Amino acid sequence: xxxxxxxxxxxxxxxxxxxxxxxxxxxxxxxxxxxxxxxxxxxxxxxxxxxxxxxxxxxxxxxxxxxxxxxxxxxxxxxxxxxxxxxxxxxxxxxxxxxxxxxxxxxxxxxxxxxxxxxxxxxxxxxxxxxxxxxxxxxxxxxxxxxxxxxxxxxxxxxxxxxxxxxxxxxxxxxxxxxxxxxxxxxxxxxxxxxxxxxxxxxxxxxxxxxxxxxxxxxxxxxxxxxxxxxxxxxxxxxxxxxxxxxxxxxxxxxxxxxxxxxxxxxxxxxxxxxxxxxxxxxxxxxxxxxxxxxxxxxxxxxxxxxxxxxxxxxxxxxx
Ligand code: PAF
Numbered sequence: 630x631x632x633x634x635x636x637x638x639x640x641x642x643x644x645x646x647x648x649x650x651x652x653x654x655x656x657x658x659x660x661x662x663x664x665x666x667x668x669x670x671x672x673x674x675x676x677x678x679x680x681x682x683x684x685x686x687x688x689x690x691x692x693x694x695x696x697x698x699x700x701x702x703x704x705x706x707x708x709x710x711x712x713x714x715x716x717x718x719x720x721x722x723x724x725x726x727x728x729x730x731x732x733x734x735x736x737x738x739x740x741x742x743x744x745x746x747x748x749x750x751x752x753x754x755x756x757x758x759x760x761x762x763x764x765x766x767x768x769x770x771x772x773x774x775x776x777x778x779x780x781x782x783x784x785x786x787x788x789x790x791x792x793x794x795x796x797x798x799x800x801x802x803x804x805x806x807x808x809x810x811x812x813x814x815x816x817x818x819x820x821x822x823x824x825x826x827x828x829x830x831x832x833x834x835x836x837x838x839x840x841x842x843x844x845x846x847x848x849x850x851x852x853x854x855x856x857x858x859x860x861x862x863x864x865x866x867x868x869x870x871x872x873x874x875x876x877x878x879x880x881x882x883x884x885x886x887x888x889x890x891x892x893x894x895x896x897x898x899x900x901x902x903x904x905x906x907x908x909x910x911x912x913x914x915x916x917x918x919x920x921x922x923x924x925x926x927x928x929x930x931x932x933x934x935x936x937x938x939x940x941x942x943x944x945x946x947x948x949x
Contacts, residue, residue: 636718637717637722637723637725638723639725639727640724640726640727641727641728641729642732643728643732643773646724646726646774647773649723649724650775653685656685657939658683658684658685658938658940659776659778659938660684660687660774660775660777660778661680661681661684661687661776662686662688662770662771662778662779663676663686663688663689663779664689664691664766664770665689665690666690666691666692666693667692667707667709667713667727667821668706668707668708668713668821669690669712669713669716669717670811670820671811671819672782672784672811673782674720675808675811676780676781676782676808677722677780679808679945680806681720681722681942682942683806683934683935683940684777684778684938686720686722687723687725687776688725688726689725689726689770689774690710690713690726691726691770692706693733693766694730694762695734695761695762696758696759696763697759697762698756698757698759701756702822706821707821726770733769740765741761741765742764742765742795743761743764744760744794744795744798746883747787747790747791747883748760748761748764748791750787750877750884751877751879751884751897752787752788752899752908755874755875755899760787760791763788763791763792764792764795767792767795768799771801771803776803777803777804777938778803778805778934778938779796779804779805780806780807780808781806781807781808782807782809782811783807783809783910783924783925784810784811784909786912787897789807790881790884793805793926804934804938805926806931807924807925807926807929808931808948810909815831816835817831817834817835817838818838818907818909820905820907820908822906822907823907825903825904825905826902826905827903830902830905833868833902834871836866836868836900837898837900837907837908840862840863840866840876840896841896841898841911843861843864844861844896845896845911845913845922848913848915853889853890853917854888855886855887855890858878859877859878863876866900870903873898873900874899874901874906875899876896876897876898877896877897878894878895878896879894880893880894881893881912881926891916892914893912893914895911895913896910896911898910912925931944931948932944932949
């Protein structure tokens with residue numbers, strides 16, 4: 630498994646996945662899963678590189694209809710399976726799971742899986758039903774693929790926290806691995822939706838990472854008042870071409886808000902520029918005197934998991 634010579638097999642049916650899983654049974658290394666909606670960019674490929682360091686890797690490419698609200702970009706979401714396959718072949722991925730909607734949502738499907746609480750604020754407030762779609766499809770994919778490690782990207786911080794909760798609450802025997810947010814040279818977080826931006830809009834979109842810089846600078850100067858820091862982020866985002874959904878500083882633990890910032894917190898922004906809804910976030914460990922950049926969840930970093938699992942290859946240095 631994992632040779633990069635032949636084309637990467639594309640599996641369409643859950644039964645095919647089951648057969649592959651049986652073949653992978655008994656490997657010393659964990660079976661690793663990277664769920665995606667395709668149109669893979671460097672951020673996804675970095676997650677796949679992390680996955681490949683652990684063990685045999687399965688990547689799903691499935692544009693999940695239930696996580697899009699009416700009027701969102703489900704229809705125009707880029708679908709480029711052959712290009713994705715080529716990129717994944719170069720990384721030695723073992724299989725791509727690319728089912729049809731009917732394979733995932735079997736005729737008559739009536740089941741939804743809901744995580745409460747953590748899904749209420751932030752994107753939960755602005756994308757009705759989004760997380761219900763995400764947790765439902767991830768539960769289905771986890772049951773079909775049966776990975777031991779699942780890799781998600783920190784760009785979707787709330788999604789990571791929701792999946793972490795789901796895995797615990799439903800007793801999935803899967804370790805969540807959270808890879809860092811990939812960034813373009815101009816600082817913009819890598820996202821499939823960046824494709825929707827014109828060069829001018831892309832320039833404007835740089836206010837998202839700048840708003841996080843502002844939050845970081847204030848925390849480093851000793852500011853601990855949440856409202857003040859959130860207002861400063863809003864000021865950076867306040868451009869005529871930017872429609873802000875939120876610019877919040879929240880506890881990682883429960884995504885709640887404290888008046889005075891302390892402990893593990895995430896500064897999270899979401900805004901629409903042109904036709905693209907963009908997200909970004911940065912996580913901090915805030916003490917009374919000091920502040921440092923921190924992972925979202927210590928036990929989910931690639932480096933932490935690399936101490937727990939026998940590795941197939943060394944982790945690329947940038948993820949250590
Ligand atoms: O992050 C994504 O691309 C999607 O939400 C996921 C996890 C693949 C579920 O459809």
